[in-house]
Amino acid sequence: MPAPFLDARQRHPLTNIHGEPHTQTVQLARVIDHPNIEVGDFTYYNDFEPVADYAARIAPYLYPGAPERLRIGRFCQIAHGVRFLAAGNHPMDGFSTYPFSMFDHAQMEHYPGLFAERPDTAIGHDVWLGQGAMVLPGVRIGNGAVIGAGAVVARDVPAWSIVVGNPGQVLRQRFPEAVQALLDRLEWWHLPLDEIRALVPVLASGDGAGLERAVLRLRS
Numbered sequence: 001m002p003a004p005f006l007d008a009r010q011r012h013p014l015t016n017i018h019g020e021p022h023t024q025t026v027q028l029a030r031v032i033d034h035p036n037i038e039v040g041d042f043t044y045y046n047d048f049e050p051v052a053d054y055a056a057r058i059a060p061y062l063y064p065g066a067p068e069r070l071r072i073g074r075f076c077q078i079a080h081g082v083r084f085l086a087a088g089n090h091p092m093d094g095f096s097t098y099p100f101s102m103f104d105h106a107q108m109e110h111y112p113g114l115f116a117e118r119p120d121t122a123i124g125h126d127v128w129l130g131q132g133a134m135v136l137p138g139v140r141i142g143n144g145a146v147i148g149a150g151a152v153v154a155r156d157v158p159a160w161s162i163v164v165g166n167p168g169q170v171l172r173q174r175f176p177e178a179v180q181a182l183l184d185r186l187e188w189w190h191l192p193l194d195e196i197r198a199l200v201p202v203l204a205s206g207d208g209a210g211l212e213r214a215v216l217r218l219r220s
Helices: 053-058 105-110 177-186 193-204 208-218
Strands: 026-027 037-039 044-046 070-072 120-121 162-163 171-174
Touching: 177 208, 193 208
Parallel strands: 037 070, 070 120
Antiparallel strands: 026 044, 162 171
16 A cells, blocks of 8 residues: 555654644644635644644734735745734825724724725745745745745746845746646646656656646546
């Protein structure tokens, strides 16, 4: 009988050499229950400290019922200290950014902009976010992107690109355009688990010819 591959139902997807769960690594879809956050299966997060509320840890300013959402795809890898920022309650239309209405709800009528619809923050599939990366409100990150440690991402990120720095800048594309087109066509993250397991040798190899054969076999 083959060894277990992946199990989306597990809270802790990693085990040590003794078979004990690595409790600092969690599948976010199993630990987040928040009306404004959607997380795809097999996306995991690692923290160096115990976490009581994972939604508050990764998106500290996104409150239930906010006019924006955070959507994270499947098979993403999110390191310690990554934060997804929401727009917050600081008004920008007037002369002061002080949030008077937070402390005196009778002032809400003066701040209609706080309830206006805002763009969602959307993270694609198979995205790797390095330690301490910060994603600003409304940013969209494409499939297969890599966000370097400590990067501050203030604008949309193309698929298959590497972003570093503050402000975040595209360093380069990970693959030639032809390879990116094959990956876009394959969309391996949506395949059944048995097919993904069979694809691991190709996904781990960087073999362009093998990738093309896989696309022809699975998507023809």
